[in-house]
Amino acid sequence: MAIYEQILNKIKEYNVIIIHGHVRPDGDCIGSQLGLREALRLNFPDKKVYAVGEMSNYVSFLGKIDEVSDDLYNNALAICVDCGNSERLSDQRFKLAKEVIKIDHHIPVDSYGDLELVEEEKPACAQIIYEILENNNLKINKETATCLYTGIVTDTGRFRFDSVTSETFVVAAKLLNYGVNIVEIDNYLSVETLDVIKFKGYVLSHFKLTREGFAYIKITKEIVEKYNISYEDAANQVNLISTIPGYPVWSLVIEYPTEIRIRLRSRGPDVDKLANLYHGGGHAKASGAKLSSWDELKQFIKDANNLVKNYKKENLE
Numbered sequence: 001m002a003i004y005e006q007i008l009n010k011i012k013e014y015n016v017i018i019i020h021g022h023v024r025p026d027g028d029c030i031g032s033q034l035g036l037r038e039a040l041r042l043n044f045p046d047k048k049v050y051a052v053g054e055m056s057n058y059v060s061f062l063g064k065i066d067e068v069s070d071d072l073y074n075n076a077l078a079i080c081v082d083c084g085n086s087e088r089l090s091d092q093r094f095k096l097a098k099e100v101i102k103i104d105h106h107i108p109v110d111s112y113g114d115l116e117l118v119e120e121e122k123p124a125c126a127q128i129i130y131e132i133l134e135n136n137n138l139k140i141n142k143e144t145a146t147c148l149y150t151g152i153v154t155d156t157g158r159f160r161f162d163s164v165t166s167e168t169f170v171v172a173a174k175l176l177n178y179g180v181n182i183v184e185i186d187n188y189l190s191v192e193t194l195d196v197i198k199f200k201g202y203v204l205s206h207f208k209l210t211r212e213g214f215a216y217i218k219i220t221k222e223i224v225e226k227y228n229i230s231y232e233d234a235a236n237q238v239n240l241i242s243t244i245p246g247y248p249v250w251s252l253v254i255e256y257p258t259e260i261r262i263r264l265r266s267r268g269p270d271v272d273k274l275a276n277l278y279h280g281g282g283h284a285k286a287s288g289a290k291l292s293s294w295d296e297l298k299q300f301i302k303d304a305n306n307l308v309k310n311y312k313k314e315n316l317e
């Protein structure tokens with residue numbers, strides 16, 4: 001039986017379906033969660049369908065996250081989207097569910113689903129959600145389409161990443177037919193507060209470059225507080241240093257109240273293995289990792305330098 005049909009059959013089996021995403025959710029995560037919730041409510045009005053976990057402010061125009069009690073999980077199906085490792089799932093109560101479906105496009109770290117649809121080559125989990133709906137001939141409305149389109153737009157850097165294929169545009173085109181307002185979505189996603197704009201100025205005047213070709217910016221929690229922005233808004237500025245010729249790998253290293261996290265990006269060598277060395281992972285060209293202290297940054301820079309050096313040697317750059 002095709003995977004799409006298997007997923008539909010599981011959905012049909014359960015009266016309670018709870019959709020989980022990952023911690024510090026991005027547009028693709030929230031778009032996938034809320035888009036799937038809306039579609040399941042539309043197609044199965046008798047089922048109770050919820051989306052739980054953290055929310056992100058910048059995509060709050062897509063809808064709200066639900067609060068559910070523990071006992072709801074007793075006979076529930078949990079559908080986990082956009083998350084390659086179970087540890088990273090927001091709201092660990094997915095473990096209480098009777099069965100778990102994993103739908104994702106990250107390099108798998110662990111296999112936590114009873115049923116799994118993982119397509120690493122897909123640029124957004126929201127695209128996979130669309131394909132599940134389409135292949136099962138499920139109804140789609142404007143709300144679902146808006147969520148899924150937002151997921152695709154955000155995870156592809158507005159259709160600029162190399163994971164984008166003609167298929168991605170075909171899916172986007174079909175979503176537009178449901179009434180998606182691309183200008184409105186772009187306006188929501190483009191909002192920037194004055195504080196964020198000032199913080200960007202800080203990043204652009206303080207980033208560091210290594211001789212080998214690694215660019216990075218170090219953000220302490222004092223800086224985040226000084227600029228009066230959220231940690232998420234600060235971390236999202238990683239691509240401000242993405243365009244410098246000769247620096248194919250770059251990072252934003254940021255001190256959260258309880259841990260130091262790295263956003264690691266590349267347009268050259270794959271960086272997911274490097275992220276694995278520092279308690280992280282993700283995509284080949286976009287990964288996340290952690291440092292146990294600022295002292296560890298030196299070693300991380302060394303490792304990043306070696307990665308870039310070897311890449312340049314192999315590619316005669």
Ligand SMILES: [Mn+2]
Binds near residue numbers: 028029123155
């Ligand atoms: Mn994603």
